[in-house]
């Protein structure tokens with residue numbers, strides 16, 4: 001095994017690090033050194049000193065979920081009075097608001113709701129594309145695709161094909177947590193997708209021509225070695241397909257969850273981001289997770305390997321339910337990027353540059369508070385739901401006139 005100095009030289013020379021070398025660097029390299037190494041990798045890939053961001057809306061179309069992951073504070077069981085499904089009209093309204101602030105896509109993810117068949121998603125995607133032809137749908141993480149495959153009894157590639165035909169543009173990398181089955185069993189998320197199943201959805205999506213993102217939620221029950229194993233599994237699929245556009249990592253948010261515990265520190269976040277930049281040598285883009293870490297650590301991320309500030313969030317429901325949610329609108333994100341010495345540019349889901357900050361081009365409403373999926377206490381059931389067959393007893397009852 002090389003010394004830390006030897007490993008640092010290897011990273012500086014642009015050579016790939018092995019699993020053992022990554023574990024050694026992650027455990028023993030001083031934080032400042034890890035940051036400098038990650039920043040060096042970032043600078044080789046992005047020498048132009050630009051930091052990008054996207055204006056989009058993070059919509060959670062339903063909170064009803066049968067998966068019951070123990071780290072999740074967002075879901076409600078089938079039949080819960082607090083369960084909701086958003087109506088098509090509510091979603092159109094959210095898209096109108098997104099477009100008004102310069103937004104170009106919806107990031108749409110939700111619970112595994114047994115009462116929403118594949119045809120509901122297809123009709124929704126078609127309706128959105130008919131009204132907003134150039135608006136993009138970055139939707140349905142791998143476990144949701146697997147849920148739809150089980151519900152419809154169609155193989156995963158067929159589900160992906162049907163969703164693409166209806167208007168799906170890209171798959172978000174949610175639900176990866178840690179891609180090691182020992183950890184997934186402890187988090188009660190092994191049933192929704194094993195590590196192999198998650199990675200296979202991404203392989204199929206890439207083969208079908210979609211680009212996707214990859215994520216890691218750390219800070220629950222995993223070891224440092226398992227974090228590295230997660231990164232190596234992503235690096236392996238990226239070697240095969242080249243289909244991942246970006247990697248995003250965030251820390252587990254423990255409030256109101258069954259698993260409970262405490263949140264990882266900001267220092268752990270920066271070290272984890274830095275080692276990800278070093279290990280994921282075949283990923284172009286790493287996002288800063290300011291929604292969980294706050295603007296200040298988000299800004300520091302730009303010195304620890306990140307080259308993208310992620311999304312100008314207009315809405316957030318999932319980490320807010322678990323006790324964390326910072327808010328920055330476009331002006332605030334741009335201020336953080338520019339103060340760190342970079343130029344700020346708007347991008348699309350493929351990381352193509354769309355232009356300068358939109359608030360400098362035209363007047364846009366300032367968004368100083370994040371919206372929620374539903375107003376508190378709104379228990380309305382969308383009109384169109386009665387056209388779709390429900391699977392659960394509670395769903396069938398709710399749809400009987």
Ligand code: SF4
Pocket residue numbers: 065066067068069072073074075110111112143189192
């Ligand atoms: S993380 Fe997703 S799949 Fe798991 S319980 Fe929450 S909503 Fe359901």
